[in-house]
Amino acid sequence: MIRGAGQGNALTNAALEAALRTLQANAQRIEGASAEIAALDAKPAGAPAFTEVLEAGVRQADQAARTSEALPLDMLAGKVGDFHEVAATLKQSELMFKFSLEVRNKLIEAYRETMRMTV
Numbered sequence: 625m626i627r628g629a630g631q632g633n634a635l636t637n638a639a640l641e642a643a644l645r646t647l648q649a650n651a652q653r654i655e656g657a658s659a660e661i662a663a664l665d666a667k668p669a670g671a672p673a674f675t676e677v678l679e680a681g682v683r684q685a686d687q688a689a690r691t692s693e694a695l696p697l698d699m700l701a702g703k704v705g706d707f708h709e710v711a712a713t714l715k716q717s718e719l720m721f722k723f724s725l726e727v728r729n730k731l732i733e734a735y736r737e738t739m740r741m742t743v
Contacts, residue, residue, distance in 0.1 A: 685724045692717035 672680075692714050698704045 681724065681727070685720045688713075688717040688720045 695704060695710045695713050699707070699710050704710060
């Protein structure tokens with residue numbers, strides 16, 4: 625029916641061709657936008673994943689805690705000669721623990737905030 629209405633009418637053919645060009649242009653814009661979004665989602669080459677960074681931080685905090693637990697005994701055994709080294713290591717371990725605790729609290733807060741969102 626549409627073919628019959630549009631046959632021989634130059635104005636109708638021109639309108640259809642313009643509509644097709646507009647559709648093709650929109651399709652190209654959508655493809656370009658989706659490519660830009662995909663590029664934003666992709667992580668940079670060589671960048672570690674979030675879980676890897678988190679695991680490394682937890683391992684580092686655990687190692688600092690283990691070292692600080694062993695240091696007072698090492699000092700009593702005479703393996704560590706300077707009290708300042710023990711004090712500095714204990715303080716560093718305490719700061720690392722507090723920082724890890726704050727990161728944990730922020731992650732829990734972000735999770736709760738996400739769960740409160742309506743979709």
